[in-house]
Amino acid sequence: MSADSIRETVTKIYEDINSQSLEKGDVLINTLHAIQDHYGNFIPIEAAEVLKELTGTPLSKIYEVLTFYTMFSTHRRGKYVIRICKSLPCHVTGGQEVVDALKNSLEISFGETTGDGLFTLEETSCLGLCGVSPVMMINDEAYGNLTKERVSEIIDSIVSRERGE
Amino acid sequence: MPAVENTVLICAGGACISAGEKSVKEVFEDTLKKYSLETVVRVVETGCMGACDLGPILVIYPEGVFYQKVNAENAAQIVEEHILKGRVVERLLYKGDTGELKTKPQEELPFFTEQVKIATRNLGVIDPLSIDEYIARDGYFALHKALFEIGPEKVLETLKKSELKGRGGAGFPTWMKWDFTRKAQGDTKYIICNADEGDPGAFMDRAVLEGDPHTIVEAMTIAAYTVGAQKGFVYVRAEYPLAIERLTFAMEKAREYGLLGNNILGTDFSFDLEIRIGAGAFVCGEETALINSIEGKRGIPRVKPPFPANKGLWGKPTLLNNVETYANIPPIIINGGEWFSQYGVEGSKGTKVFALAGNVKNTGLVEVPMGITVRKLIYDIGGGIPGGKRLKSIQTGGPSGGCIPLEHLDTPITYDNLKKLGTIVGSGGMVVMDEDSCMVDVAKYFLEFTVEESCGQCTPCRDGTRRMLEILERITEGEGTMEDLDLLKELGENIMATSLCGLGQTAPQPVLSTMRYFWHEYEAHVLEKKCPAKRCKPLMRVVIDKDKCVGCTACARVCPVNAISGAVRKPHEIDPEICTRCGSCLAVCRFNAISKVSP
Ligand SMILES: Cc1cc2nc3c(=O)[nH]c(=O)nc-3n(C[C@H](O)[C@H](O)[C@H](O)COP(=O)(O)O)c2cc1C
Ligand code: SF4
Ligand code: SF4
Ligand code: FES
Ligand code: FES
Numbered sequence: 001m002s003a004d005s006i007r008e009t010v011t012k013i014y015e016d017i018n019s020q021s022l023e024k025g026d027v028l029i030n031t032l033h034a035i036q037d038h039y040g041n042f043i044p045i046e047a048a049e050v051l052k053e054l055t056g057t058p059l060s061k062i063y064e065v066l067t068f069y070t071m072f073s074t075h076r077r078g079k080y081v082i083r084i085c086k087s088l089p090c091h092v093t094g095g096q097e098v099v100d101a102l103k104n105s106l107e108i109s110f111g112e113t114t115g116d117g118l119f120t121l122e123e124t125s126c127l128g129l130c131g132v133s134p135v136m137m138i139n140d141e142a143y144g145n146l147t148k149e150r151v152s153e154i155i156d157s158i159v160s161r162e163r164g165e
Numbered sequence: 166m167p168a169v170e171n172t173v174l175i176c177a178g179g180a181c182i183s184a185g186e187k188s189v190k191e192v193f194e195d196t197l198k199k200y201s202l203e204t205v206v207r208v209v210e211t212g213c214m215g216a217c218d219l220g221p222i223l224v225i226y227p228e229g230v231f232y233q234k235v236n237a238e239n240a241a242q243i244v245e246e247h248i249l250k251g252r253v254v255e256r257l258l259y260k261g262d263t264g265e266l267k268t269k270p271q272e273e274l275p276f277f278t279e280q281v282k283i284a285t286r287n288l289g290v291i292d293p294l295s296i297d298e299y300i301a302r303d304g305y306f307a308l309h310k311a312l313f314e315i316g317p318e319k320v321l322e323t324l325k326k327s328e329l330k331g332r333g334g335a336g337f338p339t340w341m342k343w344d345f346t347r348k349a350q351g352d353t354k355y356i357i358c359n360a361d362e363g364d365p366g367a368f369m370d371r372a373v374l375e376g377d378p379h380t381i382v383e384a385m386t387i388a389a390y391t392v393g394a395q396k397g398f399v400y401v402r403a404e405y406p407l408a409i410e411r412l413t414f415a416m417e418k419a420r421e422y423g424l425l426g427n428n429i430l431g432t433d434f435s436f437d438l439e440i441r442i443g444a445g446a447f448v449c450g451e452e453t454a455l456i457n458s459i460e461g462k463r464g465i466p467r468v469k470p471p472f473p474a475n476k477g478l479w480g481k482p483t484l485l486n487n488v489e490t491y492a493n494i495p496p497i498i499i500n501g502g503e504w505f506s507q508y509g510v511e512g513s514k515g516t517k518v519f520a521l522a523g524n525v526k527n528t529g530l531v532e533v534p535m536g537i538t539v540r541k542l543i544y545d546i547g548g549g550i551p552g553g554k555r556l557k558s559i560q561t562g563g564p565s566g567g568c569i570p571l572e573h574l575d576t577p578i579t580y581d582n583l584k585k586l587g588t589i590v591g592s593g594g595m596v597v598m599d600e601d602s603c604m605v606d607v608a609k610y611f612l613e614f615t616v617e618e619s620c621g622q623c624t625p626c627r628d629g630t631r632r633m634l635e636i637l638e639r640i641t642e643g644e645g646t647m648e649d650l651d652l653l654k655e656l657g658e659n660i661m662a663t664s665l666c667g668l669g670q671t672a673p674q675p676v677l678s679t680m681r682y683f684w685h686e687y688e689a690h691v692l693e694k695k696c697p698a699k700r701c702k703p704l705m706r707v708v709i710d711k712d713k714c715v716g717c718t719a720c721a722r723v724c725p726v727n728a729i730s731g732a733v734r735k736p737h738e739i740d741p742e743i744c745t746r747c748g749s750c751l752a753v754c755r756f757n758a759i760s761k762v763s764p
Contacts, residue, residue: 022396022439023479028461033403033442061462068463068620069444071403083404087365088560088610089522089596100747104725125447125614126365127404130522130594131180131217131529140406144183 003046010035010050028055028065032072041077041120041139078113078120080158082106084136087126094147095134099123101148102136105155118162119155170205171248172226176289178213179368179375179407180529181220188237189221196244206248212376214289216276217529219259229269232257275545276527281508283516284332284492285369285532288376293411296418299379305424307498308383308390312432315498317347317391324494326502328514333359333450333487334565334591335667336580342484345474346392349482356389356397356436357459357478357485361443361450363402364563365614366594369518369530370488374401374408377492378415382425382438384491387498389436390429392484397436400455402443409440416440447618451666452485454620465620466666487592489518510536513579518593523560525597526551540574543597554599557698558682562591564611564618565671567678568604587678589671603700604683605690609637611675619668626669629660633676640687641701643694643764650687654680699761702746706762711736713758720750720759 013034017027031051036043048062066072084099103109106119113120129135132144136151143154175181175190190210197203214222219233223243230253232243239257246252259270271277282288291298299305311320324340331337346354358381362370374381385397401409416438419425427435441459448454449464456478458464477483493515497505506514513535519542521528526548533542539559543549550556558568567588569576576582583590598607612634621627633656639645657673664670680687689695696704709720709729716734721727728744731737739750739759751759 022398022437026459026461026479029444029458030442033444057461064463065461068465069446071445087614088607089366089594091610092523092596092598092602097748124404124445125363125618126367128362128368128371129180129183129217130366130368130520130596132184132220133522133528135183137404142179142183144180 001044006044006046007050009038010047011054013038014051014054025055028057028062029069032066032069036072040079041081042073042075045074076113078118079162080118080138081120081122082136082138083122083124083127085125085127085129085134086123087130089126089130090134093133097148098134098136098146098151101151102155105152118159168205169207172207172209174209174211174214174224174226174289176212176214176220176222177210177293177375178217178220178289179371179405180213180217181222182407184220185236186221189223189235189240192237192240193223193244196241197248200244200249202244202248209292210294211291212288212293213372213530215280215285215530216527218527219529224271229271231259231268231270233259276529276531276548279541279546280532281516281534282532283496283505283508284373284489284518285377285530286496287380288372288530291377293376293378294414296379296415296422299377303499304379304495305383305422307495308387308424309430310498311387311390312430312434317393320387320391320498321347323498323502327493327497327505328502329490329493329497329505330513330580331487332489332493332517332592334364334562334589336590339486339490342474342486343388343391345472346394346482346484349475351482353481354389354392354394355478355481355483356385356392356394357452357455357473357483358385358397358399358491359450359452359455359485359487360399360401360405360408361455362405362488362592363447363450364565364592364594366520366522366560366563366596367592368520368522369593371405371408372530373488373492374405375411378408378412379419380492380495381412381488382415382419384494385438386425386429386436387494388484388486388491390434392482394484395436397438398459398478399438399440400443400449400459401440402449403445404443409442412440446620447614448620448666448668451668454666455485456483463620465622466668468665489593508534510577510579512581513590517578517590520594521547521597522594523597524550524552524554524556524599524602525595536577536579538575538577539569542578542595543574547597550597550599552599554601557598557600557602558604560588560596560598560607560675561594562589562671562674563594564614565589565667565674566591567674568607568682570682587681588674601698601700603641603696603698604679604686605637605641605696606698606700608676608679609634609641612637612672615668615672619672620666623664623666623669625660626664626672629656630669630672632656633660633673637676640690641696642703643690643701645691647691650680650691694764696763699763701763704763705746706741706764707739707744707746707748707750707759708762709737709739710758710760713756714754715756715758717756719753719755723749723753725749 052059134146223232246254259267329339449458451466453467454464473483518532615630619626699705714736721729
């Protein structure tokens, strides 16, 4: 990932989003989402510099935004970001057990990535799926009615799919 | 083309999808193809049907047979038995309390029959991707009526008569907001929909966006016409990708049909919408923080006044409402204000969508007239508490709210009544907790949330909540003192009085409310070093009853930390120094020999 390719990619993403927007400018957050999706779960720090030039926003403001929102990460994360819900409805229906099971089977804690670069474990507040709590999301996919067993099944099936490829 | 003989509705709400709906649909359609039935059976994916705990749900018409907890394995069987042979698959029917089969629970169970669906009228009924189905259910009629029959003044009058109040938490009269924005000076005005739904335990906005996105497009367009706005933004949290996808699709279709964009319905009124996505900050649900976030900044709340109606997005007059609030607008315009206000009670008119979550049998969404009692909502509609447990309390209003204890179960749910009890209706999340929940732990849980989510702008909110959390941690570890309890109260009241936005102003509520109703639990933690619910790990132990243990070794085999010792067929023992209180052994002992004790 060279500085030039980042410049090119970020510029294109920004221009696309800006041209589609009802109000030009001020599309920093949507742009950051798109950059993160493009690089798969993280934003290369060099992107900030490019965005500064494109938008005229001071670098400090861009960093402020990057750090304020928990969904943005400037560190490379796993191919699969697991977000486990830590809100009350999931907690009172056995969420803690599921959290423990996840930590045990991945052998990582919150904020960490597995050695093979496959999984990053994060906590999230309510995902709006409390009807089937406990709940987690893996990238954009949600999984409900979690139990220790279902968690292992889901992780195992991703791992074997990845090994198979 | 052969005539369609069966229509099959599959719930494709977020909860059912997360429970496996996609593979159910795939197998179902493959099996239809296998028997060449794909042209006579129409499969429609709908939004949330409400009864999420029964999902994935599949309803077969014309009969209306309701199948629950369908999975990839038995989806084929429904085709082979029900569709091909006309035989109902009993195994997948809903079973009542005494085990009796119910073919059509949607026509029998209070969970369904007690509901009055206005905001959620189309959920689980139409295909959210089909604008034609929306139109067939009177969709965009309200927009037409506003534009061609009644005009902006009458729209306002109708809203006023309806007495609709904001469903996003604060409960401010909707017509007044619309009126302020209409009267505000300025040529450029904006409409915003708050779809940042962050209250833990609330999921009605998600369901509306996913199950009936056109209602939001229509309502926002009516709002724009009424207040004189040209552009609108829907601020959706990034955790709701499906909602974003379906809303985007709905907006495209609406533009295609001339219902959004330039010259709507051939008039000279133009209005367009755009989606802006959140990025995981709860405080962005606060209206001024949300406005900052749309502007591409950190989502920190602004000082009010000025209110958004006068100085909002990019400093222009802005009307901001919640998803559920908007979803009520089209039917109110069509049927009239009095029609809406016939439901509900004085001061709290119309219906409200409640999300039932936690330890309640029927988790999911229900829309009922306001003024219903808590008891009716939890027991008749919610089906009571599962697993033979006893109800302890109901948390409402998320981190800004408080709890309703048993002694107030007969309270009719209104804005005023809940306020008197020290909580709020909020966005309508109802987290039901059984006897196994520790109320000190619950309070601590909410404070962890607030500490995490405070934007950090105000010292009392940033540091004060952290201090409250530290105290609660001490208490749940058995290190608390009675002075700590006084300090908690004092800190709480101080934070509420001196914070800038609603987050800080209400953050201590869950603590103060549980202290008010469950003082004895706080005392037990402090004075007796005891957690009555046996939830706080430092205050409880897991023990094996020597007289009941037969030495089967089942517990020793599941213990992840090897805390259990004992010879085969001899009573086993747990080393409290090693045991992490994970509870795994409790679940596997078939002789009921293991239990939690406190202290
Ligand atoms: C910390 C905080 C979080 C909020 N979160 C939401 C939210 O997620 N959704 C929402 O509609 N309103 C939320 N609100 C309330 C909004 O500020 C605002 O009152 C509401 O969206 C107005 O819409 P309504 O009048 O239709 O209810 C929140 C308020 C605070 C203080
Ligand atoms: S009360 Fe808390 S969340 Fe609200 S503005 Fe102040 S610091 Fe931020
Ligand atoms: S509670 Fe968990 S750690 Fe403790 S003895 Fe049982 S299985 Fe082992
Ligand atoms: S609390 Fe976990 S999804 Fe709502
Ligand atoms: S998502 Fe299917 S019933 Fe709620």
